[in-house]
Amino acid sequence: MAGVGPISQDWEPVVIRKKAPTAAAKKDEKVVNAARRSGAEIETLKKSNAGTNKAASSSTSLNTRKLDEDTETLSHDRVPTELKKAIMQARMDKKFTQAQLAQMINEKPQIIQEYESGKAIPNQQILTKLERTLGVKLRGKK
Numbered sequence: 001m002a003g004v005g006p007i008s009q010d011w012e013p014v015v016i017r018k019k020a021p022t023a024a025a026k027k028d029e030k031v032v033n034a035a036r037r038s039g040a041e042i043e044t045l046k047k048s049n050a051g052t053n054k055a056a057s058s059s060t061s062l063n064t065r066k067l068d069e070d071t072e073t074l075s076h077d078r079v080p081t082e083l084k085k086a087i088m089q090a091r092m093d094k095k096f097t098q099a100q101l102a103q104m105i106n107e108k109p110q111i112i113q114e115y116e117s118g119k120a121i122p123n124q125q126i127l128t129k130l131e132r133t134l135g136v137k138l139r140g141k142k
Helices: 029-038 062-069 081-093 098-104 109-117 124-134
Strands: none
Touching: 081 109, 081 124, 098 109, 098 124, 109 124
């Protein structure tokens, strides 16, 4: 519409073509076979790690070696022997069962069992409840 004057139509043919094949389409088996039949030149390359997962695991990185050589065993702190004996003794002195003590401190009986067997991971809130209920000092200096 840039020109001044009568509007004219452009009657030249417009050719619409498909997109050129992508790299993935060029590698497609059908396309390669069609090219072979037509006699087109085909280049094939053998990749060194084709079809294997060696690239990800064959070279041990520095971090992997450090993890393998690490001999430190990590574990949670457990209830010390003195603490479990002190809890048991204080509970026996007050003539409480594990279930009664657990009910008094609003915990499950399993918690008291774990503390007295030494399997529990010490929790300061539970120890505070036990100290208050049993009337003994379980932590710190005696």
